[in-house]
Amino acid sequence: MTVLTDDTLPVTPRAMRDEMIVFVCMALALAAVPFSGLYPFFVMQALCFALLACAFNLLIGYGGLLSFGHAMFLGTAGYCSAHALKVWALPPELGILVGIAAAFVLSIITGYISIRRQGIYFSMITLALSQLLYFIYLQAPFTHGEDGIQGIPQGRMFGVLDLTKPTVLYYVVLVGFLAGFLLIYRIINSPFGEVLKSIRENEQRAISLGYRTDQYKFLAFVLSGTLAGFAGSLKVFVAQNASLTDVHWTMSGEVVLMTLVGGLGTIFGPVVGAFVIIAMQQYLASFGQWVTVIQGAIFVVCVLTFRRGVIGEIAHYFRRSL
Amino acid sequence: MQALYAQLLVGLINGSFYALLSLGLAVIFGMLNIINFAHGALYMMGAFVAYFLLNLGGISYWWALLLAPIIVGVFGMILERTMLQWLTGLDHLYGLLLTFGIALIVQGVFQNYFGSSGLPYAIPDQLKGGMNLGFMFLPIYRGWVVVFSLVICLATWFLIEKTRLGAYLRAATENPTLVRAFGINVPRMITLTYGLGVGLAALAGVLSAPINQVRPLMGADLIIVVFAVVVIGGMGSIMGSIITGFALGVIEGLTKYFYPEASNTVVFVLMVLVLLVKPTGLTGRAA
Numbered sequence: 378m379t380v381l382t383d384d385t386l387p388v389t390p391r392a393m394r395d396e397m398i399v400f401v402c403m404a405l406a407l408a409a410v411p412f413s414g415l416y417p418f419f420v421m422q423a424l425c426f427a428l429l430a431c432a433f434n435l436l437i438g439y440g441g442l443l444s445f446g447h448a449m450f451l452g453t454a455g456y457c458s459a460h461a462l463k464v465w466a467l468p469p470e471l472g473i474l475v476g477i478a479a480a481f482v483l484s485i486i487t488g489y490i491s492i493r494r495q496g497i498y499f500s501m502i503t504l505a506l507s508q509l510l511y512f513i514y515l516q517a518p519f520t521h522g523e524d525g526i527q528g529i530p531q532g533r534m535f536g537v538l539d540l541t542k543p544t545v546l547y548y549v550v551l552v553g554f555l556a557g558f559l560l561i562y563r564i565i566n567s568p569f570g571e572v573l574k575s576i577r578e579n580e581q582r583a584i585s586l587g588y589r590t591d592q593y594k595f596l597a598f599v600l601s602g603t604l605a606g607f608a609g610s611l612k613v614f615v616a617q618n619a620s621l622t623d624v625h626w627t628m629s630g631e632v633v634l635m636t637l638v639g640g641l642g643t644i645f646g647p648v649v650g651a652f653v654i655i656a657m658q659q660y661l662a663s664f665g666q667w668v669t670v671i672q673g674a675i676f677v678v679c680v681l682t683f684r685r686g687v688i689g690e691i692a693h694y695f696r697r698s699l
Numbered sequence: 700m701q702a703l704y705a706q707l708l709v710g711l712i713n714g715s716f717y718a719l720l721s722l723g724l725a726v727i728f729g730m731l732n733i734i735n736f737a738h739g740a741l742y743m744m745g746a747f748v749a750y751f752l753l754n755l756g757g758i759s760y761w762w763a764l765l766l767a768p769i770i771v772g773v774f775g776m777i778l779e780r781t782m783l784q785w786l787t788g789l790d791h792l793y794g795l796l797l798t799f800g801i802a803l804i805v806q807g808v809f810q811n812y813f814g815s816s817g818l819p820y821a822i823p824d825q826l827k828g829g830m831n832l833g834f835m836f837l838p839i840y841r842g843w844v845v846v847f848s849l850v851i852c853l854a855t856w857f858l859i860e861k862t863r864l865g866a867y868l869r870a871a872t873e874n875p876t877l878v879r880a881f882g883i884n885v886p887r888m889i890t891l892t893y894g895l896g897v898g899l900a901a902l903a904g905v906l907s908a909p910i911n912q913v914r915p916l917m918g919a920d921l922i923i924v925v926f927a928v929v930v931i932g933g934m935g936s937i938m939g940s941i942i943t944g945f946a947l948g949v950i951e952g953l954t955k956y957f958y959p960e961a962s963n964t965v966v967f968v969l970m971v972l973v974l975l976v977k978p979t980g981l982t983g984r985a986a
Contacts, residue, residue, distance in 0.1 A: 443792040465809040468707060490971055494930070495977035497734045497791045502974065508923045509967035516960060630799060637796065669807035675801025680793050681785060 480606020640686025710952015718944025745904025
């Protein structure tokens, strides 16, 4: 495995303190959004994608595994949550749980299959598996095919939080995002995360040191897929629909792009990348297919000249891990 | 039975495209260590070049069969020289990401000008009509596609496995530094290899133009199926790619007849089964 991030700095108390300062700043800034006049729908959407990108980054940035099928977790959790909310009329918290459980099961199955091959084959397998699910959802009756599941009721979370109010919904999404983010941060800095990084750097050596690397990679895959599913469930409340676009390979590509722009293997990079890409899509929506062309161009530019990403460059400049 | 044979023929045609595309992917991967995500987009370009040649230049299908792969191949070589060559020594995944970006650009540009609908491309006069084989009616063009693809696949196999140039190529795949020490221009060989792989994709595009119409996204979904084909067959052997490609096409055709609902997914399901039984793929070399 070639090294993705050029300098792996040790986890010192000082580094963790810096990261927590940045985290608190980010949380405060996001909490202030409803008072800032920014369009909350846009920020909520970006937060869902940011969580998705962070989950994806757990796999590539720390495990060195490039999944090209993360849309399948987003879409599956979305469909299952939407179905639970609309057809079974479950309350929001249970609807989210149904989505997470579905993504959990899916990631166990797909992880078991895809972890059997390394490197580039892993990417092709995850892509093929997500395409398989795409065709299943296209034909399955409960997804309503091309129409998707529309008009999903938002309901009251825990019986008190009225999610139809944009501000309440915003804070629920924000809390969900921050919880997911902290969980990923905790995983990265745990002994498990350290082993994962060692597998990324040199899998053979990790094996020779006695680690069963397949089990670590499998667990990382399941964690990543389940958290991606959480993002998908949250997104259902924001978008109030679940459609085939969320399972399509273009969505998997967008997640990769977000993480690449922000910085592979950085803690805050995927969040920044998600906001950049979602903002770009908003502003360029009127240009039709040129958005695809621009996304492709960003891919090319990032890979050729800007492999560290925004946060990666900043972190490299200050010799910090961010 | 007529319908079964017809689906088998469709399967063989799809199999030809899988074989031509996975062959190109395998050759490129061997030399460049890159999985060429742009392969589907370049396949589409092949079809569009044939369309332009016919409608703007009045150049016939037969010339397009020669010219489109060359034009797209040169385009590919420019891509290799200007972008892909800078990835040497980096992780495999950057090659995948870069070529994915190229695919988005190419497909996006074509979608802007041609939308998502298909443009018709007429079957050349010499290949119109059909033959009655007794047990089925064979449209001549479809039979031609299968036979011609098979010939091209075998010619590529011969070029790589049996000629001196192929021997250089295989040697450079194993150990580029040593081959350079023998005075062979390996970077130029890499460029030509990419051109060859891309040319095969463009050729498949020209062949498919009269059958599937010319659409900007015609390669986008196909490339994912071809990835599954590559996972099943492995990229270690040229003949393995050809056989796997045709075999999966036939299986897909049979599925269309016996259980049409699964025809989109059968290749992916087979990939899962192969991974469960024999994780290294059918031809066996580990990644």
